[in-house]
Amino acid sequence: MTRKLHLNLFVHGRGHHETAWRHDGATPLALTDISYYQQLAKMAEAALLDSVFFADALALGEEIGHVAKGGLEPVTTLAALATVTERIGLIATASTTYTEPYNLARQFASLDHISGGRIGWNIVTSWVQGAGPNFGYDQQIEHAERYARAFEFLEVVTKLWDSWADDAVLDDRVSGRYADPERIRRIDHAGRHYKVAGPLNLPRSPQGRPVFVQAGSSTTGRRFAAQYAEAIFTAHLEKETAIAFYEDIKTHAAALGRRPGQIIILPGLSPVIGSTEEEAHRIWRDLNELSDPKVGLARLSNRFGGHDFSHLDLDRRLSVDDFPDPVRVQAAQSRAQVITSLVARERPTLRQLLHSLAGARGHFTVAGTPERIADIVEDWFRSGAADGFNIMPPILPSQFTVFTEQVVPVLRKRGLFRTEYEGSTLRERYGLERPASQFFPGPRRAGARGSVSPRGPANEDASARKSPVTEAV
Numbered sequence: 001m002t003r004k005l006h007l008n009l010f011v012h013g014r015g016h017h018e019t020a021w022r023h024d025g026a027t028p029l030a031l032t033d034i035s036y037y038q039q040l041a042k043m044a045e046a047a048l049l050d051s052v053f054f055a056d057a058l059a060l061g062e063e064i065g066h067v068a069k070g071g072l073e074p075v076t077t078l079a080a081l082a083t084v085t086e087r088i089g090l091i092a093t094a095s096t097t098y099t100e101p102y103n104l105a106r107q108f109a110s111l112d113h114i115s116g117g118r119i120g121w122n123i124v125t126s127w128v129q130g131a132g133p134n135f136g137y138d139q140q141i142e143h144a145e146r147y148a149r150a151f152e153f154l155e156v157v158t159k160l161w162d163s164w165a166d167d168a169v170l171d172d173r174v175s176g177r178y179a180d181p182e183r184i185r186r187i188d189h190a191g192r193h194y195k196v197a198g199p200l201n202l203p204r205s206p207q208g209r210p211v212f213v214q215a216g217s218s219t220t221g222r223r224f225a226a227q228y229a230e231a232i233f234t235a236h237l238e239k240e241t242a243i244a245f246y247e248d249i250k251t252h253a254a255a256l257g258r259r260p261g262q263i264i265i266l267p268g269l270s271p272v273i274g275s276t277e278e279e280a281h282r283i284w285r286d287l288n289e290l291s292d293p294k295v296g297l298a299r300l301s302n303r304f305g306g307h308d309f310s311h312l313d314l315d316r317r318l319s320v321d322d323f324p325d326p327v328r329v330q331a332a333q334s335r336a337q338v339i340t341s342l343v344a345r346e347r348p349t350l351r352q353l354l355h356s357l358a359g360a361r362g363h364f365t366v367a368g369t370p371e372r373i374a375d376i377v378e379d380w381f382r383s384g385a386a387d388g389f390n391i392m393p394p395i396l397p398s399q400f401t402v403f404t405e406q407v408v409p410v411l412r413k414r415g416l417f418r419t420e421y422e423g424s425t426l427r428e429r430y431g432l433e434r435p436a437s438q439f440f441p442g443p444r445r446a447g448a449r450g451s452v453s454p455r456g457p458a459n460e461d462a463s464a465r466k467s468p469v470t471e472a473v
């Protein structure tokens with residue numbers, strides 16, 4: 001089978017560029033207007049993209065005076081998108097650090113039911129500094145501790161999603177049996193961070209579990225990704241580092257007994273598209289010229305866990321000595337690494353660095369014609385740097401419209417991108433298997449409600465039958 005490219009739309013404010021919200025090509029709708037997000041999801045679906053994705057930060061940050069942020073909460077947003085779309089995958093970010101596993105498992109199972117199996121969960125540990133104080137902590141929880149919780153969190157939610165067999169609901173009005181309690185079980189998890197009895201209080205969803213998406217690329221983040229991720233968002237400014245990352249993840253996953261094809265890797269790409277190279281560069285320049293160094297400095301400081309850069313001259317060339325060591329940063333270590341590598345390689349002035357981060361915060365940004373964008377996509381895809389891309393339009397919706405109308409057809413003509421949707425779930429779209437329940441791995445029994453059949457070994461786990469569920473309320 002020929003390998004097909006995957007494309008995800010990353011929705012962010014009125015576009016990924018920091019100044020996009022002031023641009024004529026940006027939506028006039030409020031960031032709290034659901035019709036804006038519905039319109040984007042429908043556009044992405046009409047172009048046959050795999051999925052749309054919403055990030056989330058658990059604190060407002062300090063730049064609100066000059067940056068358009070404060071959009072809708074992603075889980076709620078997906079529920080509203082699921083009812084106006086039919087085929088496109090929907091991915092929401094939710095934090096393992098500041099959510100309880102039982103809440104999160106219910107929400108994502110509900111979304112997967114509502115959407116007919118189109119949901120992905122972007123698993124994050126929440127890097128923003130202001131998050132801790134919003135959840136009862138004096139300060140942000142440290143990087144290592146956040147990941148320690150994340151590993152256990154995944155164990156718990158996975159058990160919760162598996163706590164119902166696919167055929168547990170009978171809904172048999174004649175016999176009066178609604179569900180088979182032998183096919184629903186407690187999880188009785190007791191670990192260092194979480195104590196959860198279970199079972200979940202709703203049936204297993206169409207995909208069994210949402211697609212596990214992950215976006216942290218530090219050393220610990222990669223270990224986590226190799227174990228759990230099924231799709232990975234990542235930021236690379238150079239094809240070579242993207243190839244090294246791709247190989248590293250797939251090698252680690254194989255060492256853990258996973259099949260490398262069951263993880264798709266989607267680097268970020270922010271394409272500034274013009275009908276000529278000059279026009280594309282003019283759009284990019286115009287956006288950069290609107291940017292405010294004070295906003296850029298606040299964002300840079302955030303990326304480095306609150307480090308102060310304000311004493312640096314805007315027009316002096318930077319060196320890595322101006323930055324804290326990325327492995328000691330308590331925010332997102334991988335993004336700190338991307339930024340310091342850029343400084344080591346290009347020695348930009350602070351002003352130039354702020355301009356390049358204003359575009360897409362350290363993701364790969366390129367200005368060019370549709371053909372040139374398609375060339376880059378094809379080159380990275382064929383070179384083993386990517387299974388597809390996380391598309392981050394600098395201005396929404398105008399630059400996304402250009403992407404769907406002028407870049408996607410070129411990719412299609414080159415045989416890289418689909419001409420019709422395959423399957424109905426996000427797992428099918430990404431070429432991922434549906435996981436069997438760890439407690440009820442056998443096939444569905446005839447007569448059970450629903451039409452989903454799990455893949456997996458045919459023998460039921462006898463130990464799973466031992467703890468019938470207590471009476472549900």
Ligand SMILES: Cc1cc2nc3c(=O)[nH]c(=O)nc-3n(C[C@H](O)[C@H](O)[C@H](O)COP(=O)(O)O)c2cc1C
Pocket residue numbers: 054055056057093123124125126127128214215216217218219220221222233234235268331332333334335390
């Ligand atoms: C495309 C992309 C999207 C991300 N979205 C979020 C997000 O919505 N919320 C968040 O807290 N972190 C987000 N992150 C950051 C990571 O998920 C991760 O929490 C952070 O990078 C810290 O992990 P690390 O030190 O392993 O890189 C995103 C990263 C990438 C590449």
